Amino acid sequence: MTALGFSCSCCGEVHEGLPFAYSMPAPVYWSEEVAGLPGSFLAGEQCVIGDEHHFVRGRIVLPVRDADEDLEWGVWVSLSPVNYQRMIDVFDDPARAAEPPYFGWLSTALPGYAYPTVNLKTRLHTQEPGVRPLIELEPTGHPLAVEQREGITVARVQEFAEIALHQRGTP
Template structure:
């Protein structure tokens, strides 16, 4: 609703599936889409994690729930350790960001990442590879409350040209 009042400023937005997911995959035996993982045609493997961005002048963290493609080996290792205490000591997994965070230009698709496993019950941390791409800079330097409000406006009230994830 345009002009609607949101009593609390959202601090997290989450993609439900990688950009390449097609709803037709839902009934395929070689595809899976859960709240934490995705497999497409038994060839492409994804995990959901958080791109965390500190909010300047506060203890708050803004985050994007996003999906990252992993190699078959790293995906299998991640799945094997999913309920294993101490899994956070695992080395980070290399991956490619497969979520289009439309508030950024150019596209965020295929940004290089490192996926850091965290303790059981916590989503992995997605560390964006250092570049000058806007979300990478924000992850490194933080964002203001005004930026959080601008993101909320773009996500909750997208203009015709924007796609909501």
């Protein structure tokens, strides 16, 4: 890696910058087909499918041990109807940061992992208004959960950038 970018192991070129954040536009279950169902919508921070399945956007933060910033995955988590309604009820309330965490299922397929990330158990921690919730993964042996606990290196951040640049499961 250089100050202006990194030397790509896929194509050999030097690419400018190294992204430390990726965001998925929708839960893995969202499609044009479900978009037409009654009671379905996809908005910036929430998604509902058929008035039955409820999702919110959050952040999985992976500490980067050899850098001054962390990697953030913008992901979607499913919540029970009761917890989803509670989040809506306190959405603009500054006291929402004190809410207990909500149980959820990771609803995003992240690239760069040998095992699927969809349906990992999570705890969603609300933050103050204007800040997306933090997603804590259940402390299992899944590589994503291990990376959240133990951190990653800049070399791993570069792997994600190469996946994005060369469309190998775009982040």
